[in-house]
Amino acid sequence: MTxxxxxxxxxIRTGGVRQERAVKHLYEQCFHIVRYGKTKYRxxxxxxxxxxxxxxxxxxxxxxxxxxxRGDSAIQTYLNRIFMNRCIDFLRAKSSNPIEFVxxxxxxxxxSQDLLNRWVTEEQIEKVRQKLLQLGGVCQQxxxxxxxxxxxxxxxxxxxxxxxxxxxxxxxxxxxxKLRELMGVK
Amino acid sequence: xxxxxxxxxxxxxQGRMSETERADFEHRLATDAAFAEEAAMWAxxxxxxxxEGDRQLExxxxxxxxxxxxxxxxxxxxxxxxxxxxxxxxxxxxxxxAIAAALLLLLVAWPVYQNLRPxxxxxxxxxxxxxxxxxxxxxxxxxxxxxxxxxxxxxxxDYAAATAELEHLLADPAYTRRSEANLYLGLSxxxxxxxxxxxxxxxxxxxxxxxxxxAQWYSALAYIIVDDVVHAKQTLREISDREDHPHRQExxxxxxxxx
Numbered sequence: 001m002t003x004x005x006x007x008x009x010x011x012i013r014t015g016g017v018r019q020e021r022a023v024k025h026l027y028e029q030c031f032h033i034v035r036y037g038k039t040k041y042r043x044x045x046x047x048x049x050x051x052x053x054x055x056x057x058x059x060x061x062x063x064x065x066x067x068x069x070r071g072d073s074a075i076q077t078y079l080n081r082i083f084m085n086r087c088i089d090f091l092r093a094k095s096s097n098p099i100e101f102v103x104x105x106x107x108x109x110x111x112s113q114d115l116l117n118r119w120v121t122e123e124q125i126e127k128v129r130q131k132l133l134q135l136g137g138v139c140q141q142x143x144x145x146x147x148x149x150x151x152x153x154x155x156x157x158x159x160x161x162x163x164x165x166x167x168x169x170x171x172x173x174x175x176x177x178k179l180r181e182l183m184g185v186k
Numbered sequence: 187x188x189x190x191x192x193x194x195x196x197x198x199x200q201g202r203m204s205e206t207e208r209a210d211f212e213h214r215l216a217t218d219a220a221f222a223e224e225a226a227m228w229a230x231x232x233x234x235x236x237x238e239g240d241r242q243l244e245x246x247x248x249x250x251x252x253x254x255x256x257x258x259x260x261x262x263x264x265x266x267x268x269x270x271x272x273x274x275x276x277x278x279x280x281x282x283x284a285i286a287a288a289l290l291l292l293l294v295a296w297p298v299y300q301n302l303r304p305x306x307x308x309x310x311x312x313x314x315x316x317x318x319x320x321x322x323x324x325x326x327x328x329x330x331x332x333x334x335x336x337x338x339x340x341x342x343x344d345y346a347a348a349t350a351e352l353e354h355l356l357a358d359p360a361y362t363r364r365s366e367a368n369l370y371l372g373l374s375x376x377x378x379x380x381x382x383x384x385x386x387x388x389x390x391x392x393x394x395x396x397x398x399x400x401a402q403w404y405s406a407l408a409y410i411i412v413d414d415v416v417h418a419k420q421t422l423r424e425i426s427d428r429e430d431h432p433h434r435q436e437x438x439x440x441x442x443x444x445x
Contacts, residue, residue: 027247031254038255050251054244061243062236067201116199119226120233128234129241147196147232148239173189179231 003029005075012064015150026075027057033080041087043094052086065150131182139175146172191221192228199232309443316411319440322377323400326366336370345374365395372404381412399425403433406440419444 003025011022034053041049059082063069069078132140141160145151146168153165153172162168197203198211215222309315325337336351352371355361372387385408391401402425409418422444425437 023243024250027250028254031251034251034255046252046255050248050255053251054247057247058240058244062240065200116229116233120230124230125234125237128231129238132234132238143235144239144242147235148243176189176192176231180227183227183231 005071008075009064009069009071012061016152016155019150023057023061026060026079030076030079033076033083037083037087041091044087044090048090049087052083052090055086056080056082128179128183131179134182135175135179138171139178142168142172143175143179191224192232195225195228196232199229312410312413312415315440315443316407319436320376320404320407322373325370336367340370340374343377345377348374349378364390365392365397365401369397369401369404372401372408376404376408376411379411381408384408385412399432402431403437406437410440415444 003022008022008026011018031053034049037044037049037052056079060069060075060079132143138160142156145156145159146153151159153168156168157163157165162171194211198208203211215225309318325340334351336348336355339347339351349371352367352374356364356367356371361367368387368390372384375384375387385405388401388405388408391397402421406418406421406425409421419441422437422441425431426434426441428434431437
Protein backbone atom coordinates (compact mmCIF):
# COMPACT_ATOMS: atom_id res chain seq x y z
CA MET A 1 0.00 0.00 0.00
CA THR A 2 1.25 3.47 -0.91
CA UNK A 3 0.45 6.40 1.35
CA UNK A 4 -0.11 9.87 -0.10
CA UNK A 5 2.01 12.85 0.91
CA UNK A 6 -1.05 14.53 2.45
CA UNK A 7 -1.75 11.49 4.59
CA UNK A 8 1.87 11.19 5.75
CA UNK A 9 2.37 14.87 6.56
CA UNK A 10 -1.01 15.02 8.32
CA UNK A 11 -0.26 11.98 10.44
CA ILE A 12 3.24 13.18 11.34
CA ARG A 13 1.84 16.55 12.43
CA THR A 14 -0.85 14.82 14.52
CA GLY A 15 1.88 13.28 16.69
CA GLY A 16 1.76 10.29 19.01
CA VAL A 17 1.24 6.77 17.71
CA ARG A 18 -0.04 8.06 14.39
CA GLN A 19 3.19 9.99 13.87
CA GLU A 20 5.32 6.96 14.69
CA ARG A 21 3.33 4.82 12.27
CA ALA A 22 3.55 7.42 9.51
CA VAL A 23 7.34 7.74 9.92
CA LYS A 24 7.61 3.96 9.59
CA HIS A 25 5.44 3.96 6.45
CA LEU A 26 7.44 6.82 4.93
CA TYR A 27 10.68 4.99 5.73
CA GLU A 28 9.62 1.78 4.05
CA GLN A 29 7.77 3.40 1.17
CA CYS A 30 10.80 5.40 0.00
CA PHE A 31 13.50 2.86 0.84
CA HIS A 32 14.01 2.22 -2.88
CA ILE A 33 16.02 5.47 -2.78
CA VAL A 34 18.69 3.59 -0.78
CA ARG A 35 18.72 0.72 -3.26
CA TYR A 36 19.16 3.17 -6.09
CA GLY A 37 21.88 4.93 -4.07
CA LYS A 38 23.68 1.61 -3.81
CA THR A 39 24.16 1.53 -7.57
CA LYS A 40 24.89 5.25 -7.84
CA TYR A 41 27.35 5.65 -4.96
CA ARG A 42 29.35 2.46 -5.20
CA UNK A 43 32.08 3.78 -2.91
CA UNK A 44 29.62 3.84 0.00
CA UNK A 45 28.82 0.75 1.99
CA UNK A 46 25.40 -0.29 3.29
CA UNK A 47 26.00 1.40 6.67
CA UNK A 48 26.77 4.74 5.01
CA UNK A 49 23.71 4.51 2.78
CA UNK A 50 21.40 3.65 5.69
CA UNK A 51 22.92 6.49 7.75
CA UNK A 52 22.36 8.93 4.90
CA UNK A 53 18.78 7.77 4.47
CA UNK A 54 18.06 7.90 8.22
CA UNK A 55 19.47 11.40 8.36
CA UNK A 56 17.22 12.41 5.44
CA UNK A 57 14.15 10.85 7.10
CA UNK A 58 14.85 12.70 10.37
CA UNK A 59 15.35 15.97 8.47
CA UNK A 60 12.08 15.52 6.56
CA UNK A 61 10.22 14.60 9.75
CA UNK A 62 11.55 17.70 11.51
CA UNK A 63 10.76 19.93 8.57
CA UNK A 64 7.23 18.60 8.36
CA UNK A 65 6.84 19.28 12.10
CA UNK A 66 8.23 22.80 12.05
CA UNK A 67 6.38 23.73 8.89
CA UNK A 68 9.45 24.13 6.69
CA UNK A 69 8.10 21.44 4.37
CA ARG A 70 5.22 23.13 2.60
CA GLY A 71 4.49 20.44 0.05
CA ASP A 72 5.91 22.40 -2.89
CA SER A 73 7.53 19.16 -4.04
CA ALA A 74 6.73 15.53 -3.36
CA ILE A 75 8.08 14.11 -0.09
CA GLN A 76 10.01 11.55 -2.10
CA THR A 77 11.73 14.21 -4.19
CA TYR A 78 12.56 16.18 -1.07
CA LEU A 79 13.81 13.09 0.70
CA ASN A 80 15.89 12.03 -2.29
CA ARG A 81 17.55 15.42 -2.48
CA ILE A 82 18.55 15.36 1.18
CA PHE A 83 19.66 11.71 0.87
CA MET A 84 21.92 12.48 -2.09
CA ASN A 85 23.43 15.44 -0.27
CA ARG A 86 24.17 13.25 2.74
CA CYS A 87 25.76 10.64 0.46
CA ILE A 88 27.94 13.33 -1.06
CA ASP A 89 28.94 14.43 2.44
CA PHE A 90 29.99 10.83 3.16
CA LEU A 91 31.94 10.64 -0.09
CA ARG A 92 33.73 13.87 0.74
CA ALA A 93 34.59 12.56 4.19
CA LYS A 94 35.99 9.38 2.67
CA SER A 95 37.91 11.09 -0.11
CA SER A 96 41.45 12.36 0.47
CA ASN A 97 40.92 15.00 -2.25
CA PRO A 98 38.49 17.82 -1.60
CA ILE A 99 36.43 17.04 -4.69
CA GLU A 100 33.63 19.39 -5.56
CA PHE A 101 30.53 17.49 -6.46
CA VAL A 102 28.64 19.57 -8.93
CA UNK A 103 25.47 17.61 -8.36
CA UNK A 104 25.03 18.73 -4.75
CA UNK A 105 21.66 20.37 -4.47
CA UNK A 106 20.78 22.94 -1.88
CA UNK A 107 18.55 21.71 0.96
CA UNK A 108 15.54 23.85 1.64
CA UNK A 109 16.50 26.47 4.18
CA UNK A 110 14.92 25.83 7.56
CA UNK A 111 14.22 29.47 8.42
CA SER A 112 12.31 28.84 11.63
CA GLN A 113 15.37 27.19 13.12
CA ASP A 114 17.81 29.90 12.12
CA LEU A 115 17.23 32.00 15.18
CA LEU A 116 17.38 29.01 17.53
CA ASN A 117 20.57 27.83 15.86
CA ARG A 118 22.15 31.21 16.50
CA TRP A 119 21.24 31.05 20.19
CA VAL A 120 22.09 27.46 20.91
CA THR A 121 25.53 25.95 20.46
CA GLU A 122 26.28 22.26 19.83
CA GLU A 123 27.97 22.11 23.24
CA GLN A 124 24.77 23.27 24.95
CA ILE A 125 22.72 20.69 23.08
CA GLU A 126 25.14 17.94 24.08
CA LYS A 127 25.05 19.15 27.69
CA VAL A 128 21.24 19.00 27.72
CA ARG A 129 21.38 15.45 26.32
CA GLN A 130 23.74 14.41 29.09
CA LYS A 131 21.60 16.02 31.80
CA LEU A 132 18.48 14.46 30.32
CA LEU A 133 20.01 11.03 30.88
CA GLN A 134 20.59 11.97 34.54
CA LEU A 135 16.91 12.76 35.05
CA GLY A 136 15.73 9.20 35.51
CA GLY A 137 13.53 6.91 33.52
CA VAL A 138 10.10 8.44 34.10
CA CYS A 139 11.20 11.99 33.27
CA GLN A 140 13.01 10.80 30.15
CA GLN A 141 9.94 8.90 29.00
CA UNK A 142 7.57 11.78 29.64
CA UNK A 143 9.79 14.32 27.87
CA UNK A 144 10.40 12.02 24.90
CA UNK A 145 6.73 11.13 24.51
CA UNK A 146 5.53 14.67 24.99
CA UNK A 147 8.22 16.91 23.51
CA UNK A 148 9.64 14.68 20.79
CA UNK A 149 6.95 12.26 19.68
CA UNK A 150 4.03 14.61 20.28
CA UNK A 151 1.89 12.30 22.41
CA UNK A 152 -0.85 14.13 24.34
CA UNK A 153 -0.98 13.88 28.13
CA UNK A 154 -3.80 11.31 28.17
CA UNK A 155 -1.86 9.01 25.81
CA UNK A 156 1.28 9.37 27.94
CA UNK A 157 -0.69 8.60 31.12
CA UNK A 158 -1.90 5.39 29.50
CA UNK A 159 1.51 4.50 28.09
CA UNK A 160 3.46 4.86 31.31
CA UNK A 161 0.74 4.03 33.81
CA UNK A 162 -0.04 7.44 35.32
CA UNK A 163 -3.44 8.12 36.90
CA UNK A 164 -4.51 10.87 34.52
CA UNK A 165 -3.38 13.58 32.12
CA UNK A 166 -3.04 16.17 34.89
CA UNK A 167 -0.48 14.03 36.73
CA UNK A 168 1.48 13.77 33.51
CA UNK A 169 1.39 17.55 32.99
CA UNK A 170 2.58 18.26 36.53
CA UNK A 171 5.34 15.73 36.20
CA UNK A 172 6.37 17.05 32.80
CA UNK A 173 6.89 20.58 34.08
CA UNK A 174 8.66 19.28 37.18
CA UNK A 175 11.01 17.35 34.88
CA UNK A 176 11.64 20.41 32.70
CA UNK A 177 12.36 22.46 35.83
CA LYS A 178 14.74 19.81 37.12
CA LEU A 179 16.51 19.72 33.76
CA ARG A 180 16.82 23.48 33.87
CA GLU A 181 18.38 23.28 37.32
CA LEU A 182 20.80 20.59 36.17
CA MET A 183 21.85 23.03 33.46
CA GLY A 184 22.88 25.40 36.24
CA VAL A 185 19.93 27.82 36.21
CA LYS A 186 18.01 28.44 39.45
CA UNK B 187 5.89 31.85 34.06
CA UNK B 188 9.02 30.01 32.99
CA UNK B 189 6.94 27.26 31.47
CA UNK B 190 4.97 29.83 29.51
CA UNK B 191 8.25 30.96 27.99
CA UNK B 192 9.06 27.34 27.12
CA UNK B 193 5.67 26.79 25.48
CA UNK B 194 6.03 30.06 23.56
CA UNK B 195 9.46 29.06 22.36
CA UNK B 196 8.20 25.62 21.36
CA UNK B 197 5.40 27.15 19.29
CA UNK B 198 7.94 29.44 17.69
CA UNK B 199 10.31 26.56 16.91
CA GLN B 200 7.49 24.50 15.45
CA GLY B 201 6.29 27.36 13.25
CA ARG B 202 2.89 27.39 14.93
CA MET B 203 2.79 31.14 15.61
CA SER B 204 0.80 33.55 13.50
CA GLU B 205 2.71 36.32 11.73
CA THR B 206 1.74 38.83 14.43
CA GLU B 207 2.68 36.53 17.30
CA ARG B 208 5.97 35.74 15.66
CA ALA B 209 6.78 39.43 15.12
CA ASP B 210 5.90 40.25 18.74
CA PHE B 211 8.02 37.34 20.02
CA GLU B 212 11.05 38.35 17.98
CA HIS B 213 10.64 42.00 19.00
CA ARG B 214 10.59 41.05 22.68
CA LEU B 215 13.69 38.91 22.25
CA ALA B 216 15.48 41.86 20.71
CA THR B 217 14.46 44.34 23.40
CA ASP B 218 14.13 42.34 26.64
CA ALA B 219 17.54 40.92 27.65
CA ALA B 220 16.16 38.92 30.61
CA PHE B 221 13.48 37.37 28.41
CA ALA B 222 16.06 36.62 25.70
CA GLU B 223 18.29 34.90 28.26
CA GLU B 224 15.36 32.88 29.57
CA ALA B 225 14.31 31.93 26.04
CA ALA B 226 17.87 30.92 25.10
CA MET B 227 17.97 28.52 28.04
CA TRP B 228 14.67 26.92 27.05
CA ALA B 229 15.79 26.83 23.45
CA UNK B 230 18.83 24.80 24.49
CA UNK B 231 16.60 22.44 26.47
CA UNK B 232 14.13 22.12 23.61
CA UNK B 233 16.84 21.42 21.07
CA UNK B 234 18.61 19.02 23.44
CA UNK B 235 15.43 16.98 23.82
CA UNK B 236 14.95 16.97 20.03
CA UNK B 237 18.57 15.87 19.54
CA GLU B 238 18.16 12.98 21.99
CA GLY B 239 14.86 12.04 20.34
CA ASP B 240 16.54 12.08 16.92
CA ARG B 241 19.31 9.87 18.29
CA GLN B 242 16.84 7.32 19.65
CA LEU B 243 14.72 7.34 16.49
CA GLU B 244 17.83 7.00 14.32
CA UNK B 245 18.79 3.92 16.30
CA UNK B 246 15.39 2.36 15.63
CA UNK B 247 15.54 3.26 11.94
CA UNK B 248 19.05 1.85 11.63
CA UNK B 249 17.83 -1.60 12.69
CA UNK B 250 14.95 -1.40 10.23
CA UNK B 251 17.23 -0.11 7.46
CA UNK B 252 19.74 -2.93 7.88
CA UNK B 253 16.99 -5.48 7.45
CA UNK B 254 15.46 -3.72 4.47
CA UNK B 255 18.72 -3.28 2.60
CA UNK B 256 19.39 -7.00 2.77
CA UNK B 257 16.04 -7.90 1.25
CA UNK B 258 15.52 -7.56 -2.44
CA UNK B 259 12.44 -5.59 -3.46
CA UNK B 260 9.61 -7.61 -4.93
CA UNK B 261 9.61 -7.08 -8.65
CA UNK B 262 6.27 -5.84 -9.83
CA UNK B 263 6.93 -5.52 -13.54
CA UNK B 264 3.95 -5.28 -15.76
CA UNK B 265 3.99 -7.17 -19.05
CA UNK B 266 5.27 -5.10 -21.92
CA UNK B 267 6.89 -5.59 -25.30
CA UNK B 268 10.36 -5.76 -23.80
CA UNK B 269 9.20 -7.53 -20.69
CA UNK B 270 6.62 -10.08 -21.77
CA UNK B 271 4.56 -11.83 -19.15
CA UNK B 272 6.04 -15.12 -18.15
CA UNK B 273 3.96 -18.14 -18.90
CA UNK B 274 2.78 -19.78 -15.75
CA UNK B 275 4.88 -22.89 -15.42
CA UNK B 276 3.51 -26.14 -14.18
CA UNK B 277 5.06 -26.80 -10.81
CA UNK B 278 5.66 -30.37 -9.74
CA UNK B 279 4.83 -30.90 -6.05
CA UNK B 280 7.73 -31.75 -3.78
CA UNK B 281 6.35 -35.14 -2.78
CA UNK B 282 6.56 -36.25 -6.43
CA UNK B 283 10.28 -35.42 -6.39
CA ALA B 284 10.67 -37.39 -3.15
CA ILE B 285 8.99 -40.48 -4.59
CA ALA B 286 10.98 -40.23 -7.81
CA ALA B 287 14.22 -39.96 -5.83
CA ALA B 288 13.31 -43.00 -3.73
CA LEU B 289 12.49 -45.06 -6.82
CA LEU B 290 15.72 -44.04 -8.50
CA LEU B 291 17.68 -44.99 -5.41
CA LEU B 292 15.96 -48.36 -5.30
CA LEU B 293 16.68 -48.92 -8.98
CA VAL B 294 20.39 -48.26 -8.48
CA ALA B 295 20.76 -49.94 -5.12
CA TRP B 296 18.86 -53.17 -5.80
CA PRO B 297 21.35 -54.76 -8.26
CA VAL B 298 24.23 -53.67 -6.02
CA TYR B 299 22.50 -55.23 -3.02
CA GLN B 300 21.87 -58.40 -4.96
CA ASN B 301 25.54 -58.62 -5.93
CA LEU B 302 26.82 -57.93 -2.44
CA ARG B 303 24.43 -60.28 -0.66
CA PRO B 304 26.13 -63.59 0.05
CA UNK B 305 24.43 -66.17 -2.06
CA UNK B 306 23.08 -69.07 -0.07
CA UNK B 307 23.56 -72.29 -1.90
CA UNK B 308 20.49 -74.21 -2.64
CA UNK B 309 21.39 -77.76 -1.78
CA UNK B 310 19.53 -80.54 -3.50
CA UNK B 311 20.27 -83.01 -0.72
CA UNK B 312 22.53 -83.71 2.25
CA UNK B 313 25.24 -85.01 -0.05
CA UNK B 314 25.36 -81.69 -1.82
CA UNK B 315 25.45 -79.89 1.52
CA UNK B 316 28.29 -82.11 2.69
CA UNK B 317 30.16 -81.56 -0.58
CA UNK B 318 29.92 -77.81 -0.14
CA UNK B 319 31.31 -77.70 3.39
CA UNK B 320 33.69 -80.68 3.59
CA UNK B 321 37.31 -79.67 3.09
CA UNK B 322 39.92 -82.31 3.76
CA UNK B 323 42.47 -80.85 6.16
CA UNK B 324 46.17 -81.42 5.49
CA UNK B 325 48.14 -84.02 7.41
CA UNK B 326 49.50 -82.78 10.73
CA UNK B 327 52.97 -81.21 10.88
CA UNK B 328 55.80 -83.66 11.38
CA UNK B 329 57.99 -82.53 14.24
CA UNK B 330 60.51 -85.36 14.37
CA UNK B 331 61.34 -85.50 10.63
CA UNK B 332 60.26 -89.16 10.54
CA UNK B 333 57.47 -89.28 8.05
CA UNK B 334 55.12 -92.08 9.06
CA UNK B 335 53.46 -94.22 6.49
CA UNK B 336 49.90 -93.03 7.23
CA UNK B 337 50.87 -89.37 6.89
CA UNK B 338 52.47 -90.04 3.52
CA UNK B 339 49.43 -91.96 2.32
CA UNK B 340 47.03 -89.28 3.64
CA UNK B 341 49.08 -86.51 2.03
CA UNK B 342 48.95 -88.43 -1.26
CA UNK B 343 45.16 -88.76 -0.85
CA ASP B 344 45.52 -92.54 -0.64
CA TYR B 345 42.85 -92.70 2.03
CA ALA B 346 42.50 -96.50 1.94
CA ALA B 347 46.20 -96.94 2.71
CA ALA B 348 46.04 -94.19 5.34
CA THR B 349 43.05 -95.94 6.95
CA ALA B 350 44.89 -99.28 7.04
CA GLU B 351 48.03 -97.72 8.53
CA LEU B 352 46.07 -95.83 11.21
CA GLU B 353 43.99 -98.87 12.18
CA HIS B 354 47.25 -100.78 12.50
CA LEU B 355 48.71 -98.10 14.77
CA LEU B 356 45.60 -97.89 16.93
CA ALA B 357 45.59 -101.67 17.38
CA ASP B 358 48.71 -101.21 19.45
CA PRO B 359 47.57 -100.27 22.98
CA ALA B 360 50.96 -98.67 23.64
CA TYR B 361 50.44 -96.06 20.88
CA THR B 362 50.19 -92.68 22.59
CA ARG B 363 48.82 -90.17 20.01
CA ARG B 364 45.48 -91.86 19.79
CA SER B 365 43.26 -88.76 19.43
CA GLU B 366 45.21 -87.46 16.46
CA ALA B 367 45.21 -90.92 14.89
CA ASN B 368 41.44 -91.32 15.41
CA LEU B 369 40.77 -87.88 13.92
CA TYR B 370 42.72 -88.71 10.75
CA LEU B 371 41.27 -92.20 10.64
CA GLY B 372 37.80 -90.60 10.68
CA LEU B 373 38.81 -88.09 8.02
CA SER B 374 40.27 -90.83 5.82
CA UNK B 375 37.08 -92.87 6.15
CA UNK B 376 34.95 -89.79 5.49
CA UNK B 377 36.96 -89.04 2.36
CA UNK B 378 36.39 -92.68 1.30
CA UNK B 379 32.61 -92.25 1.70
CA UNK B 380 32.41 -94.31 4.94
CA UNK B 381 30.37 -91.93 7.08
CA UNK B 382 29.29 -94.30 9.82
CA UNK B 383 32.81 -95.71 10.28
CA UNK B 384 34.16 -92.19 10.35
CA UNK B 385 31.80 -91.40 13.20
CA UNK B 386 33.11 -94.38 15.14
CA UNK B 387 36.63 -93.01 14.84
CA UNK B 388 35.65 -89.42 15.75
CA UNK B 389 33.94 -90.69 18.92
CA UNK B 390 37.29 -92.02 20.08
CA UNK B 391 38.87 -88.55 20.01
CA UNK B 392 39.38 -87.32 23.56
CA UNK B 393 37.45 -84.17 24.53
CA UNK B 394 40.60 -82.95 26.30
CA UNK B 395 42.76 -83.18 23.19
CA UNK B 396 43.66 -80.46 20.67
CA UNK B 397 41.81 -82.51 18.04
CA UNK B 398 38.40 -82.38 19.75
CA UNK B 399 36.97 -79.31 17.94
CA UNK B 400 37.93 -80.71 14.52
CA ALA B 401 36.45 -84.08 15.50
CA GLN B 402 33.18 -82.34 16.45
CA TRP B 403 32.95 -80.44 13.17
CA TYR B 404 33.71 -83.46 10.99
CA SER B 405 31.31 -85.59 13.07
CA ALA B 406 28.55 -83.13 12.18
CA LEU B 407 29.44 -83.46 8.49
CA ALA B 408 29.55 -87.25 8.90
CA TYR B 409 26.04 -87.22 10.36
CA ILE B 410 24.93 -85.21 7.34
CA ILE B 411 26.37 -87.68 4.89
CA VAL B 412 24.66 -90.57 6.68
CA ASP B 413 21.39 -88.55 6.69
CA ASP B 414 21.23 -88.35 10.50
CA VAL B 415 19.90 -84.80 10.52
CA VAL B 416 18.92 -84.86 14.20
CA HIS B 417 22.45 -85.64 15.41
CA ALA B 418 23.95 -83.39 12.76
CA LYS B 419 21.93 -80.37 14.00
CA GLN B 420 22.60 -81.23 17.64
CA THR B 421 26.35 -81.31 17.02
CA LEU B 422 26.23 -78.13 14.92
CA ARG B 423 24.34 -76.31 17.71
CA GLU B 424 26.94 -77.43 20.26
CA ILE B 425 29.61 -75.94 17.98
CA SER B 426 27.78 -72.68 17.29
CA ASP B 427 27.01 -72.18 21.01
CA ARG B 428 30.72 -72.05 21.75
CA GLU B 429 32.03 -68.57 20.97
CA ASP B 430 35.66 -69.71 20.74
CA HIS B 431 35.00 -72.72 18.53
CA PRO B 432 37.12 -72.55 15.35
CA HIS B 433 34.25 -73.94 13.22
CA ARG B 434 31.48 -71.81 14.75
CA GLN B 435 30.72 -69.69 11.69
CA GLU B 436 30.68 -72.71 9.39
CA UNK B 437 28.37 -74.55 11.80
CA UNK B 438 25.94 -71.59 11.88
CA UNK B 439 26.02 -71.40 8.12
CA UNK B 440 25.23 -75.13 7.78
CA UNK B 441 22.42 -74.79 10.33
CA UNK B 442 20.93 -71.93 8.30
CA UNK B 443 21.19 -74.00 5.15
CA UNK B 444 19.41 -76.89 6.84
CA UNK B 445 16.35 -74.82 7.88
